[in-house]
Amino acid sequence: MAGRSDEQMTGAEIILKALADQGVEHIFGYPGGAVLPIYDEIFQQEKVKHILVRHEQGATHAAEGYARSTGKPGVVLVTSGPGATNAVTGLTDALMDSIPLVCITGQVPTHLIGNDAFQECDTVGITRPCTKHNYLVKNVNDLARILHEAFYVATTGRPGPVVVDVPKDVQFAKGTYIGPGNIQHKTYRPRIKPDQNVVRAAVDLIASAKRPIFYTGGGVINSGPGASKLLREFVKMTGFPLTSTLMGLGAFPAGDKHWLGMLGMHGTYEANMAMHGCDVMINIGARFDDRITGRVDAFSPHSRKIHVDIDPSSVNKNVPVDLPVIGDCAHVLEDMIRVWKARQHQVDKPALAQWWKQIDQWRSRDSLKYKPRKDVIMPQYAIERLYALTRGKDVYITTEVGQHQMWAAQFFKFEEPNRLMTSGGLGTMGYGLPATIGVQMAHPKSLVVDIAGDASVLMTMQEMSTAVQYRLPVKIFILNNQYMGMVRQWQQLLHGNRLSESYSEALPDFVKLAEAYGAVGMRAEKPAELDDAIKAMIEINRPVIFDCRVASLANCFPMIPSGKAHNEMLLGEDVPDAEIEKAIGAEGKVLV
Amino acid sequence: MVDNEPGVLARVIGLFSGRGYNIDSLTVSETEHEAHVSRITIVTSGTSNVIEQIKAQLERMVPVHSVADLTVQGNAIERELALIKVTGKGEKRMESLRLADAFRARVIDATTESFVFELTGKTSKVDQFISLMQPLGLVEVSRTGIAAISRGPEGMKI
16 A cells, blocks of 8 residues: 555644655744644654744744755744734745745634634735735645645745644644645746747857856855856856855855955945946846845946846846846756857957956955954954854854944855855844854754844844754854944935934843853954954854944945945045035935 | 635735735636636736736736736727616606617616616726716716726637
């Protein structure tokens, strides 16, 4: 007899069986009345390990960190009502950054739905716009199919979060389990393989380029490590320069000579100028986000644009492109390389040499330079030292959101994909600390560091308790400038230096706070003591909060002020305060 | 064409409101009971870029089978049904009945002082009829919004 496919079990059993059959090893969650049957099943099995967070938002970010660092879907389990609403930020974050999540939410029993029952909320209604798809399971016999479908939808095509809302009576009811093998979704068929004619046209255009640039994004990382390998191969074959979005960092090694650094609002001068001046732009898995383009009508005005994306709705959304290639990055890159070889294309070497000469001139501006100081730690210096002292280690970095995030992107050199976990699209302060929990869970032996800011980190600080409970030796490296630095920077730029509510009054003593959680607290205040402190932090095999006191008024440059084009960057220290104040015009002020 | 599942209309409407697109009219009904397929007909407006974007956004929704832009395809038939209540006596009442006849509207309810007309046609025809009824005692209008289909032998793919 082959395996029975019509096993009868309760809804809660079906959930655990489906998770196990999907290969899920870890779920992040928080119990409550409407998920108690599922927690009872968790108690009685060993295949799926549950990580108890301290707030449901933490569960979603931990699952995002897990997903982003492994390429596997992250799984979340929360209760009805506040459990579900607390998960909304993380779900939205995952939607914006295309992170595969499956979030199971408890719901009040079917007969109470719509009655304003205790801890009831319209979970599918609330999460409809912040998920890729969601389900309310009203019949236990649909449960197994829906769960397998949820994993399929979350992980294929452009990945994203999927919510499965399961009323409590459905968790108790007995129904039929079916395995993941026999599931085919009725309508959802994302396009993975590109149209070969389009690929040929794109490759011909690439070969004709005189001032080309690769502009790559998170799609390359979502496509799997194979896509990064192919990207490297294609760049090596062509010798073209490459820049990447925040979400794409690591897909191409930052140590490579073709690497121009990150582009966009806080990207390097050479990356943005090359985007502005290129004649052929090859966008692979990026989506022309407003942080990237600056003023859209002045964005790369003289280029023909190729856009490789798995999501047709990304094409022509912000920027009109000449050649959209719909497909998965790895498939498209593979086809492009094959066609390039088959058609024996050669790059225009003299033109390319001229282009590199121009780029090297831009590079020589050294747009990331900052004034080092002896008396106080510059935040950029702190990241440079963190980077230098973690060489040779297996490092994963997460960040919160703000200046420290941009400095991390500028100064920490990512060489491999899946090594940077950050909230790009939604910009969720409080992402980084819980994300380290997911990353460390997936990579127990690795060094996992959250490059944090003092304001962001307090938003989800309670997850230190989770780290301590599971003995996760995560390192929370706080660049403490006692400000919401990016808010302050914008107030300086836009609002006459009136620092409204952006000073972090009454900050806790982070060292004592760490100790209160049962973690290790450390502090560095002077550049001279930084190296030893970082080394000590790395050696400690326990969770650490590192309070790195940095220059309080440092700002993040270079910067494209909002409403400006790529060739109108502000370059750090050369900019006098007066110019900073008038850098953003009236039109730019209303932009974010 | 969408899966006729709970919430699918809310998804489509939410996409329009969430992304700032306009809905001029919307009709929805199950069209294939066995296959659980519903047809949603939306009249919207925008530049060709916006329409392309709406189409792409709709197409990527999980329960959406297919999306057709009948305006771009050209040659589509649009019809709307309206129920129109008019009250009046004497000459006004007779005039409304004569006009209804001219527009091929049917009387589907009558009292000594009122009619309910049923009228099917293009939106412009319905608009015109309603404006003519205005001075004759128009009380209430119920309109379905536009249902549309392409001409010729080809059916829309599901």
